[in-house]
Amino acid sequence: MAVDAGRRPAAELVTWLSALRELSSASTSAGDLRQVLDLVADTARSLLGYDFCGVLTPDTAGEALVIMGWSGLSDEYVSRVNSDRPVRLDSGSPSSQAFETGQPVAIRDIDAEAEFTPWGGVAREQGYRAIICVPLVAGDQILGTLNGYYAPVHTFTSSEVERLTLLANHAAIALTSASRLEQLRQLNESLREQRDALTRSEQIHERLLSVTLRSGGLSGIAAVVAELIGRAVLIDDARNVVLATAGDGAELPDDDWRATAVVDGSVASAPVLLDGLDGSAYFVSVARLGDDAVARIWFPRGESALDPVGVRAVEHASIVISLELLRIRTAAEVEHRLRGELLAELFSSGPSVSEQLAQRAQRLGHDPTRPHVVVVGALGSADEPADSRLYQRSLTLVAELAHSRRPRPLTAMHRGNVVTLWPVDGQPGDDAAELIRRAMGSVSRSADATVAVSAPGEHGYGEAYRMAKGALDIAMRAGRTNTVVRLEELGVLGLLLQLEDSTQLVAFAGRTLGPLLDYDAVHRTDLVQTLRTHFACKLDRSRTAGALHIHPNTVTQRLRRIEQLCSVDLADPAVALQFSAALTVLDVASV
Numbered sequence: 001m002a003v004d005a006g007r008r009p010a011a012e013l014v015t016w017l018s019a020l021r022e023l024s025s026a027s028t029s030a031g032d033l034r035q036v037l038d039l040v041a042d043t044a045r046s047l048l049g050y051d052f053c054g055v056l057t058p059d060t061a062g063e064a065l066v067i068m069g070w071s072g073l074s075d076e077y078v079s080r081v082n083s084d085r086p087v088r089l090d091s092g093s094p095s096s097q098a099f100e101t102g103q104p105v106a107i108r109d110i111d112a113e114a115e116f117t118p119w120g121g122v123a124r125e126q127g128y129r130a131i132i133c134v135p136l137v138a139g140d141q142i143l144g145t146l147n148g149y150y151a152p153v154h155t156f157t158s159s160e161v162e163r164l165t166l167l168a169n170h171a172a173i174a175l176t177s178a179s180r181l182e183q184l185r186q187l188n189e190s191l192r193e194q195r196d197a198l199t200r201s202e203q204i205h206e207r208l209l210s211v212t213l214r215s216g217g218l219s220g221i222a223a224v225v226a227e228l229i230g231r232a233v234l235i236d237d238a239r240n241v242v243l244a245t246a247g248d249g250a251e252l253p254d255d256d257w258r259a260t261a262v263v264d265g266s267v268a269s270a271p272v273l274l275d276g277l278d279g280s281a282y283f284v285s286v287a288r289l290g291d292d293a294v295a296r297i298w299f300p301r302g303e304s305a306l307d308p309v310g311v312r313a314v315e316h317a318s319i320v321i322s323l324e325l326l327r328i329r330t331a332a333e334v335e336h337r338l339r340g341e342l343l344a345e346l347f348s349s350g351p352s353v354s355e356q357l358a359q360r361a362q363r364l365g366h367d368p369t370r371p372h373v374v375v376v377g378a379l380g381s382a383d384e385p386a387d388s389r390l391y392q393r394s395l396t397l398v399a400e401l402a403h404s405r406r407p408r409p410l411t412a413m414h415r416g417n418v419v420t421l422w423p424v425d426g427q428p429g430d431d432a433a434e435l436i437r438r439a440m441g442s443v444s445r446s447a448d449a450t451v452a453v454s455a456p457g458e459h460g461y462g463e464a465y466r467m468a469k470g471a472l473d474i475a476m477r478a479g480r481t482n483t484v485v486r487l488e489e490l491g492v493l494g495l496l497l498q499l500e501d502s503t504q505l506v507a508f509a510g511r512t513l514g515p516l517l518d519y520d521a522v523h524r525t526d527l528v529q530t531l532r533t534h535f536a537c538k539l540d541r542s543r544t545a546g547a548l549h550i551h552p553n554t555v556t557q558r559l560r561r562i563e564q565l566c567s568v569d570l571a572d573p574a575v576a577l578q579f580s581a582a583l584t585v586l587d588v589a590s591v
Helices: 010-029 033-048 077-085 094-101 114-127 157-190 196-213 217-229 253-258 310-346 355-363 386-405 430-441 461-477 486-495 502-523 527-536 540-549 553-568 572-587
Strands: 052-058 062-071 105-107 128-136 140-150 233-237 242-244 272-275 281-289 294-299 372-379 410-414 415-422 449-453 484-486
Touching: 010 033, 010 157, 033 052, 033 062, 033 140, 033 157, 052 094, 052 430, 062 077, 062 094, 062 196, 062 572, 094 105, 094 114, 094 128, 094 140, 128 157, 140 157, 157 310, 196 217, 196 310, 217 242, 217 294, 217 310, 253 410, 294 310, 310 355, 310 386, 310 410, 310 461, 372 386, 372 430, 372 461, 386 410, 386 415, 415 430, 415 461, 430 449, 430 484, 449 461, 449 553, 461 484, 461 486, 486 540, 502 527, 502 553, 502 572, 527 540, 527 572, 540 553
Parallel strands: 449 484
Antiparallel strands: 052 062, 052 140, 105 128, 128 140, 233 242, 233 294, 272 281, 281 294, 372 415, 372 449, 410 415
16 A cells, blocks of 8 residues: 555544545445445545456356446456456456455466466556455455556555455445345335335335434334334344343243244244244244344234234334344454454553553553453363354353443453453452353353453563463363462462563473473373373372373383483472473463
């Protein structure tokens, strides 16, 4: 990206935010999808300085990519590529590669790429030599590619690729919203052609959509639907969690009724009547995003059947709910990513936080200059960790827990764990750690939640994280789960973890276990693992042999070899403590 060296980063940020705001506004405006695609190309070209830009999306047959939006490209070039030189998805073109792999593809000189030959002629006529193609990714779906072209040969830097990818991510969100609004507009056109009942249906749709545009949220949607159909309404998600209600709650199905109800997977937005074993009955309508059922609308059967206008209101509500949940999900994904990046930078910032980093944190509602404890949480056990979906749900619950607190705690996924910086004003963080453990544990009855909490200190966030993560790993390896782990409970190992210089831990483990590590590396033996298992089995050689599936005599021989290599007597309690601590340090010092 060509940027004046004297231009302030703040001015550049304002320019980006202004462009992205215009793009977001266009995606929810009355313009058609083509206008949004052209705006995406114009935005990329103006922000990143390309000579030409284009947006390619799959054709109706799903066999080729066609240019649907562009900036700077000639109409003749677009026509020839779309008709005479189609970019087939099974070709070796950079656009098809980016679309199929989901990764950016850059070519510094198209004349040097044999696979670009079919498009070389039209490229020369258009006047470009370098091209970069970035996929437009929305969730797990690739919508197309955003292409940038330079007239001269150009080597694309990682920064250029990163910026175009960032813009492509925001463009994909805008395109998703624009596509859904396009679908809604097409539906409106068909409704306008119908008679009075369908006119009323259009008014219903506009009213529901206006709720979302006014940021009325799911509660506003539920209130409008309840008014339109004259019945109480409940909206929940696929996990049976209530998202919003309107009307008399006594008329709505309770948690147990909804949890035991069998909803056919093929049920769409049209409401379907479900009968309960107790004789009660409720209608349910399913709101979907793609193939996923993301929410359900429940309302009582009532004394009379729901009229066509009411049915249409519920169907429209399911679509609008899908849009609202998509907006919420997208905002949450962006927020989690930003907070994760901030958390990683704080951990690598050293003992003090720079003013620039502190300002970034404050814009997200956090104050890293105040005392914090670091809480690191895990689900499952050391041998059987929980899957990523449970972690994402637990992260959401912990984020909700932190949302209303001031100053606001910072929580994000970091290296496979839910990590939270919790402000404590110099006080112990035990209460916060327990709250986080309960929130994480509520996602599943089958997965234990274990958290470790650091002490408030002056050694920087990175050291606090290292100590808490080390304490968590030690506890879980020992089988301690579903609890809050504190450094002071770990005895000598907890003291080791509190060393300010982590290199001392590495040096200690190296001095103690170095001969064994070297011997294992040269002779491909398992002396270190044998020693670790022997300590885990309470120094019982028979149990050690059973755990390693070897003969007890083999265990004896290996232990003798360990004693010879290290010139120690493992029967000495002091030696056993030293080697046990060194093994633990070997596992956690690199966290």
